[in-house]
Amino acid sequence: MLDKIKIILKNYTPSEDIRWKPKEVKNCPPTKYFYIAKIYNSNFSKKKFSLKLLLTADEKNDIFSLSINGSIRKWYYQKNSRKDLNFKEFIDCIELIAKELNTDVKTVLSGKVTQLEVGLTLLLKSEMREINDCLVKYRNAEREVFEETTLYFKFVNYKLIFYDKFLEMNKNTIWSDIEENVFKKFYFLRFEINAKKVSGMTFKNKFDTIEKIRNNWNMLPSVIEKYINDIVFVDVISEDKKIEINDYSDFVNYLTFLGIKKYGVLESINLFGKSLNINNKSKKLEEFINTYRTNVTNEFDFKAKLLVELRKKLDRLYNKSNNIITKKLINTL
DNA sequence: GGTCGCTCAGAAAGGTGTTG
DNA sequence: CAACACCTTTCTGAGCGACC
Numbered sequence: 001m002l003d004k005i006k007i008i009l010k011n012y013t014p015s016e017d018i019r020w021k022p023k024e025v026k027n028c029p030p031t032k033y034f035y036i037a038k039i040y041n042s043n044f045s046k047k048k049f050s051l052k053l054l055l056t057a058d059e060k061n062d063i064f065s066l067s068i069n070g071s072i073r074k075w076y077y078q079k080n081s082r083k084d085l086n087f088k089e090f091i092d093c094i095e096l097i098a099k100e101l102n103t104d105v106k107t108v109l110s111g112k113v114t115q116l117e118v119g120l121t122l123l124l125k126s127e128m129r130e131i132n133d134c135l136v137k138y139r140n141a142e143r144e145v146f147e148e149t150t151l152y153f154k155f156v157n158y159k160l161i162f163y164d165k166f167l168e169m170n171k172n173t174i175w176s177d178i179e180e181n182v183f184k185k186f187y188f189l190r191f192e193i194n195a196k197k198v199s200g201m202t203f204k205n206k207f208d209t210i211e212k213i214r215n216n217w218n219m220l221p222s223v224i225e226k227y228i229n230d231i232v233f234v235d236v237i238s239e240d241k242k243i244e245i246n247d248y249s250d251f252v253n254y255l256t257f258l259g260i261k262k263y264g265v266l267e268s269i270n271l272f273g274k275s276l277n278i279n280n281k282s283k284k285l286e287e288f289i290n291t292y293r294t295n296v297t298n299e300f301d302f303k304a305k306l307l308v309e310l311r312k313k314l315d316r317l318y319n320k321s322n323n324i325i326t327k328k329l330i331n332t333l
Numbered sequence: 334g335g336t337c338g339c340t341c342a343g344a345a346a347g348g349t350g351t352t353g
Numbered sequence: 354c355a356a357c358a359c360c361t362t363t364c365t366g367a368g369c370g371a372c373c
Contacts, residue, residue, distance in 0.1 A: 114356065140364075156347060199357055282365065
């Protein structure tokens, strides 16, 4: 469930097996020196998807701190696939990193996590490809669509991202017939919670050290589901219902629906941002959107399908059936 | 009965000064 | 610089009368 991560180890004793290269950094105190290096996953012979190291040396006091930065997911598998780390693999990662750094597991566990990306890839049917259009609002985040297939909800310290993993993995290649078929049939939806500053969002206290991530691994599914559930969902794809207008309220209801459709769902929702009454805003918005919802058939039920697949994948990554094994793994470290 | 606006508390987001 | 602690602001949902 983890992808990109930045870990800070204090009081790390630099391994002599690593080739440290001095790095010039402008505007830094004269007593500090910087060295960079890379570590690879030595379970594989190829050297791809490294983790970048930045060693800060305060040579006066002989104190070193190490920053580890990169995608442990790609690093662990040595490829960019739709696989996601489960608990056992995460524990594996910790041990591997300790080995590569020539330090003990305890040191890695104590590492501070200052940046973290929690995410997963869902295997959906290709009809689900349009689902981004239905994710219309998330709290007060800035909604932004990039190159038509990527959707962001941005805050200062973190953002939510939805994108087509298959396109991302195969963007620079010529597709074979098999790949064409896969793309036609399936949609690899990737969802990520990208924390640029862990200390400034909800991961703080729960996922801000490697040890806490390990101990709180079982909380990750509900955290991910909470973020998804908080996104305002409107089915903008299904056909309109055939509406019978029998009285005035039916008429107003239908007019509101037509108005939202004509003016645009996103634009209509934005109107509420300017609404003066803070307290009623969310309630009104909910009513407003429900009016729209009651006028579409919702024949496909995108949201339900998304949540079902999300739950399936989370169960697998959380190792629900292996709870005892999970506890044992924690105890062995 | 339903709507509106006020209050409150807790959570979430953002701003800023300090620190190594 | 990056990261954090600390503080302020904003958001959100629930509760509760007042009013039509």
